[in-house]
Amino acid sequence: MLRKLIIYDLKASAKIFFLFHLVFLIACGLGRFCFMDRIDFVHSSPETLLAPVTIIICLAIILVVAVNLFSWLMTAFRFYRNLFGKEGYLSWTLPVSGIRHLWAKIISGCVLMWIDTIVIWLGIFFLVSGRNVTEAYAMISADVTEMLGLPLSMFSLYMFLFTALSCIISVIMTYFCIAVGQLFPSHRILCAIATYFILTFVLQIAVFLIMILSGYFNDYINSSGIFSKELSLILVPSFLFSFIIAIAEYMITHYILSKKINLI
Template sequence: MFLPLYGALLILTIVTKLVLSFGAPDFFSDNVASNPVAEVILGICFTLYFIFIIALSVMTLVIIIQRFYKNLFTDEGYLMFSLPVKTWELVLSKLLIGLMWSIICTLIYAVTFFIFSLGTFTMLDFFQTINSAYTDFYNTFGMNLNTVIFETTLLVFVSTIASILMIYASIAIGQMFSQHRIIASFGAYIVITIVLQIIGSIVMGILAIGNLEDFASEGPEMMQILSLFINVSTLTNVILCGVFYYITQYIMKNHLNLE
């Protein structure tokens, strides 16, 4: 289901890049009306591109939800739970697959961005810009840019896992109801979200109050407090991953109620 859509997105990206390359001199000049065909085609291509991006993101989320619910909490669950594997392994397998497709979708987006960037700079310019960015960042904030990139990437990765497990936990809670399970799962997700937002706001508010001077400052002090927020968020998401994972497998193991 996904592979044809990924292929279509890549083809659309290449076509858009070709149109942009051939139509760019006239399209971006002062005399835009001299190339109305390129303008129309480019507008259509970019519109389709953003539609594809949104559609793939939504579809990835929907498939992650659908496969987990259908495989484990409908008639297919009788087969899944007859397999010689433990409950936590079933949850883990679904998590790994959902995470895999999320990563693949992100990589496809990165490839399309790379295609759009082709021809706008040389490799020498690219590496010179990177080196300059590292130097300027260190001189300004007194911290290695690799450290910030690693911490941010780790936060995104752990947050993605926590988001998927939060969905799984909500579905597991919803299936405990005898009727309207989908609505109950959605309601559980909303309640969990609200609770986490309240707790997160309180914790972040406490941290912010204790570091108001660092926020007002610039340079290393500000970067240190930003790094602290990133690391605290990462640790919080790791804890949430454990909580959501435990809730999901506990309900599936002790309160399973298949349709």
């Protein structure tokens, strides 16, 4: 039954999800062939490159944020609608426990967010993989490797894996906030949104305080200046703390779905 629930969720989101990401890939292709491939990075002066590079970076950031936000909102919408919205009465009449409903949503949500992550990285890679870009990068690759502390390809792989793991935490946190929002008698969507922002703020403050009290912040200040090391000093404790919180959020969400369901 769990497998059927997962497949149902994925099919319900497939068409619009596929269409939105197809548009993203087409936009990356157009950006590559109509814009990036026309820039001469090797022989142009920095002043000449500033405007076009700034434009392409800004547009790429907007596209990435839009696609990722869309995928996140879609997973949140499916969780809310299927368990607490119009489909809620039908979903809870199925011979399925709350834990299976929750796991089906977590797995399907993570699958969508992982696909979203893969598509975004593929789009960015295609955008910057033209011959003119690779030739220009070859001229500065040694400096970039020295600054990062490891090759750019390895750094990108680490960031991709970190992003993929963060998807799990993001999905669980989103479902937790929606479940908490259902405990309020009215304005449940607004309460869920408020819970999300309050929780995000509290977690950021908590991570910062933990880094100071544990000495991690001093290690960051006194780091060697290698970007990958400095970044790891921030991301590792933040990820570990968020993972522990995600376990607690999962347990609370499980309890709410098992004991506190109210579709009124």
